[in-house]
Amino acid sequence: MRQITLRFLGTGTSQGIPVLGSDHPVCMSLDPRDKRQRTSALIRWDDCAVGIDCGPDFRNQMLAAGQKKLDALLFTHEHADHTAGLDDIRPYYFQKGYFPIYAATRVIDSLKERFAYILQEENKYPGAPSVQINEIEASSFDLFGLAVTPLNAPHGPIEVTGFRVGGLAYFTDVKSMPEQHLDQLKGLDILVINALRHEPHHAHLSLSEAVALAQEIGAKKTYFTHISHHLGFHEAVQKTLPAGIFLAYDGLEVEATLPI
Numbered sequence: 001m002r003q004i005t006l007r008f009l010g011t012g013t014s015q016g017i018p019v020l021g022s023d024h025p026v027c028m029s030l031d032p033r034d035k036r037q038r039t040s041a042l043i044r045w046d047d048c049a050v051g052i053d054c055g056p057d058f059r060n061q062m063l064a065a066g067q068k069k070l071d072a073l074l075f076t077h078e079h080a081d082h083t084a085g086l087d088d089i090r091p092y093y094f095q096k097g098y099f100p101i102y103a104a105t106r107v108i109d110s111l112k113e114r115f116a117y118i119l120q121e122e123n124k125y126p127g128a129p130s131v132q133i134n135e136i137e138a139s140s141f142d143l144f145g146l147a148v149t150p151l152n153a154p155h156g157p158i159e160v161t162g163f164r165v166g167g168l169a170y171f172t173d174v175k176s177m178p179e180q181h182l183d184q185l186k187g188l189d190i191l192v193i194n195a196l197r198h199e200p201h202h203a204h205l206s207l208s209e210a211v212a213l214a215q216e217i218g219a220k221k222t223y224f225t226h227i228s229h230h231l232g233f234h235e236a237v238q239k240t241l242p243a244g245i246f247l248a249y250d251g252l253e254v255e256a257t258l259p260i
């Protein structure tokens with residue numbers, strides 16, 4: 001059976017855990033699962049490795065993963081906690097002399113503004129990385145032989161892109177799941193979705209909302225990511241979750257099947 005592995009590089013919300021300057025008990029926890037870098041992931045299959053988002057902790061996450069090469073990056077959306085590490089693709093860019101990124105048009109436009117020195121084609125500073133831009137549209141696209149289905153979902157006033165590949169679906173920063181995607185989320189081995197905290201939030205699923213959505217989608221296993229310290233201690237919260245639903249933690253790796 002062909003497999004895809006997803007490594008949770010980071011599972012924290014935008015400030016990470018511990019939050020700078022905070023003496024909240026979860027920020028002081030000695031449990032390594034309560035230390036959460038900004039949310040991103042790495043998918044590996046055959047001899048390919050692709051990142052999903054590259055936040056401000058990207059370099060440390062790649063070091064922790066022992067990641068010697070990276071073939072491309074997919075972006076879910078443009079917020080800083082998902083893009084601020086873009087400069088740190090430089091070693092991977094130097095290896096190949098090019099580096100593909102995949103993102104929705106709005107996200108590409110935002111990256112062009114904020115990382116003009118990377119995305120511009122002329123007057124480049126020697127040593128600045130370049131990216132090969134692939135705009136994600138509504139339909140499935142080919143990623144080194146893998147069919148990737150983009151699925152957009154609301155995140156406050158903007159939309160984020162989720163991805164389905166084989167038996168794996170990955171979403172972060174969503175507030176809800178559009179009804180029309182539910183058919184495309186049947187038969188999942190692994191669903192990754194965000195669960196911020198207990199209290200409602202205008203742009204993120206709360207824990208109870210995430211549990212309800214996970215149960216509606218019905219993947220064999222669901223993992224929650226993009227977690228705030230306000231959610232509580234990993235160990236205590238995990239005990240409250242229904243069977244088959246888990247809090248992810250940084251460095252966790254899970255596997256799903258791919259079509260032959």
Ligand SMILES: [Zn+2]
Pocket residue numbers: 013014039079081082173226
């Ligand atoms: Zn975020």
